[in-house]
Amino acid sequence: MKSSGWKDLKRFYSLETSQKFLYQQYEKRSIQDANQQAYKNCERFIYFLKHGHTFYEQAAIAPLELKPILLFYGMAQLLKACLLTVDPYYPSQTSVLAHGVTSRKRKKQHYRFSKDEVKIQRNGLCMHVLKHLFHLNGLEDERFTMIHLLSKIPEMSHILEFQKQPSTLVKVEKDNGMMIQDHIPLLYNMSAERFIEYFEFHTSWKLKQREAKKLAFDVSLEENPAFATHLHYDLEANQWYIPSTRDSFLGIPEIISHYLLMYNLSMIARYETEWWYELLSQYISDDYVMIERYMEIAEEKFPAYIMMLLEEKTKKTSSKWN
Known part of the structure; x- marks a missing residue:
């Protein structure tokens, strides 16, 4: 990327x-x-x-x-x-x-x-x-x-x-879509089902598959970080992130x-x-x-x-x- x-x-x-x-x-x-x-x-x-x-x-x-x-x-x-x-x-x-x-x-x-x-x-x-x-x-x-x-x-x-600022991003994996670890919904104080519903409602994401300990989403256009509002990209490390809580979304x-x-x-x-x-x-x-x-x-x-x-x-x- x-x-x-x-x-x-x-x-x-x-x-x-x-x-x-x-x-x-x-x-x-x-x-x-x-x-x-x-x-x-x-x-x-x-x-x-x-x-x-x-x-x-x-x-x-x-x-x-x-x-x-x-x-x-x-x-x-x-x-x-x-x-x-x-x-x-x-x-x-x-x-x-x-x-x-x-x-x-x-x-x-x-x-x-x-x-x-x-x-x-x-x-x-x-x-x-x-x-x-x-x-x-x-x-x-x-x-x-x-x-x-x-x-x-x-x-x-x-x-x-280093400056002890609270973290507002959490890593996700890119593998033919976005793979979200199953502990992340807990950060949102949601069940996996509610988390899926939340992301599908607020983004263009669609659940593709529920795997062991992972949720796989299709993210289409939002894979281009220039357009993304709910997906963040580290250009130096080639790593993707999403907001770590509901309150962290900027929109x-x-x-x-x-x-x-x-x-x-x-x-x-x-x-x-x-x-x-x-x-x-x-x-x-x-x-x-x-x-x-x-x-x-x-x-x-x-x-x-x-x-x-x-x-x-x-x-x-x-x-x-x-």
Whole structure:
């Protein structure tokens, strides 16, 4: 499942390839004048990808103090490229140009990043991506704390465990579907029957087979971690996870978690300069280790997930590519 991210995204740096790709996406959605729209958008699609790449290249050589700003704007450019695959008229109105997220403007005394929160706004890029790319609604004004977002990124688990943060993920096996150990329903305070019913209701999963000490599920599209909301993937360890309790579900794909986290970090880097430099120069709290490790992960994982998202779209139209 490991992806090389930018190396793979460069496949789209061709007007011929991008136009054909966009045409197939638009035709599949019965968009009027699909060929004309693809011709109009193929340059913009490439430029969004390349601009995102430039931000990431600069982030790779930038000091830690500036990384969140560069990474956040890089993420926004990549999401805009993805939006063009489903919404040829983006941006059709100025309201979708805003970031679409808000955070506490002034940090309180004894501020801790892990306890801070962000809120998804009704308009803006974030909500537009949720609706058009992931078909998720009802998340307007939803609030998320930083620790809840971080805890759903499996690569963060070692740091969070070391800092005695409660575990919110549990490993599952991928073997022609997802194999869940029979002790996991107990973590949900459920019988196996209720657990099966719960997952089938809240996800696209379907029970395939009950084996000795295991439940085998078909998970279809959710095997692609770029789309998954109830399944989490460790890109470094090639390991899959599900939330360890009912209360651990976030209901958003990891791509959005990264966007929310990096938005808040970029705002802190821009507007909370005193706290930011104290953290980075004086190592005043566990937040430093957490933030540094997170940015390391996001630098590699977000572009890889964007490629997985685009790759899923090419699979669905692969028969037309010949």
